[in-house]
Amino acid sequence: xxxxxxxxxxxxxxxxxxxxxxLMGIGYLMALTYLYAxxxxxxxxxxxxxxxxxxxxxxxxxxxxxxAALRGPMSAYISTDDRTEIVAWLKSGGxxxxxxxxxxxVIERQCLMCHSSEAAKQxxxxxxxxSYDSVRSLATVDTGLSxxxxxxxxxxxxxxxxxxxxxxxxxFCLAELNPYLKYALILMPFTAIVxxxxxxxxxxxxxxxxxxVVTSGGLLGVAMAAQIFISFYQIWFLKPRKALKDSA
Ligand code: HEC
Numbered sequence: 457x458x459x460x461x462x463x464x465x466x467x468x469x470x471x472x473x474x475x476x477x478x479l480m481g482i483g484y485l486m487a488l489t490y491l492y493a494x495x496x497x498x499x500x501x502x503x504x505x506x507x508x509x510x511x512x513x514x515x516x517x518x519x520x521x522x523x524a525a526l527r528g529p530m531s532a533y534i535s536t537d538d539r540t541e542i543v544a545w546l547k548s549g550g551x552x553x554x555x556x557x558x559x560x561x562v563i564e565r566q567c568l569m570c571h572s573s574e575a576a577k578q579x580x581x582x583x584x585x586x587s588y589d590s591v592r593s594l595a596t597v598d599t600g601l602s603x604x605x606x607x608x609x610x611x612x613x614x615x616x617x618x619x620x621x622x623x624x625x626x627x628f629c630l631a632e633l634n635p636y637l638k639y640a641l642i643l644m645p646f647t648a649i650v651x652x653x654x655x656x657x658x659x660x661x662x663x664x665x666x667x668x669v670v671t672s673g674g675l676l677g678v679a680m681a682a683q684i685f686i687s688f689y690q691i692w693f694l695k696p697r698k699a700l701k702d703s704a
Pocket of ligand 1: 522529534
């Protein structure tokens with residue numbers, strides 16, 4: 457008996473496979489949208505760039521969140537002298553006595569009208585600056601996602617995507633295709649997701665691996681899309697060779 461192909465499937469199977477492929481396709485697009493929206497503004501520039509990816513995992517170690525804000529979005533609210541004062545305090549280790557004498561007066565004068573704890577409660581993106589502790593919490597070096605968070609995200613991704621790939625690949629096995637191309641397309645997304653997640657950890661260590669994250673993520677998408685489109689097309693449009701001859 458010949459190998460089983462999509463044209464050997466009954467209508468129930470075709471409907472089931474198609475519905476699953478469409479669902480996974482939509483799910484993947486949602487994942488991409490979320491990825492874009494949540495990473496886009498990491499480096500302060502609109503659009504998802506390699507820098508956004510690097511800063512997600514590696515952080516921005518050239519400074520603290522407070523210094524980054526004072527040089528970036530908050531620079532309009534502070535004079536150069538006052539900023540130098542706060543940056544010097546950050547560089548000196550940020551102790552409490554120097555905070556009370558040099559930093560707090562500036563913050564009270566320049567920042568508190570917007571950064572009170574009431575405002576912070578009302579708007580999630582405004583950090584409160586009304587105490588030593590709250591300012592101090594913005595004075596730590598930004599080192600990106602923590603290892604624990606990465607492990608958490610890794611296991612969710614590996615287990616979840618593994619099952620999705622099993623489902624899509626199981627259907628794709630019925631496609632009529634050059635066998636070597638088929639083996640490669642089945643193996644490719646599994647390799648890509650492992651490389652992608654491995655590269656998250658490497659990027660935490662060296663931001664250059666952000667390129668690996670993006671490349672392997674792209675390969676995962678390409679392989680999944682290829683499996684979905686080839687399967688979907690063959691389910692509904694591929695006729696067995698014999699039938700082609702009969703109709704010719
Ligand atoms: C006119 C209101 C206003 C003033 C004055 C102001 N800020 Fe802000 N600040 C905001 C708003 C709104 C945000 C959140 C949106 C954003 O990040 O642009 C913010 C965000 C921040 C952040 C968080 C940035 C991040 O990493 O997400 C820091 C830190 C900060 N401000 C520090 C300061 C300091 C220090 C001063 C005083 C020199 C100051 N701000 C003065 C309105 C203000």
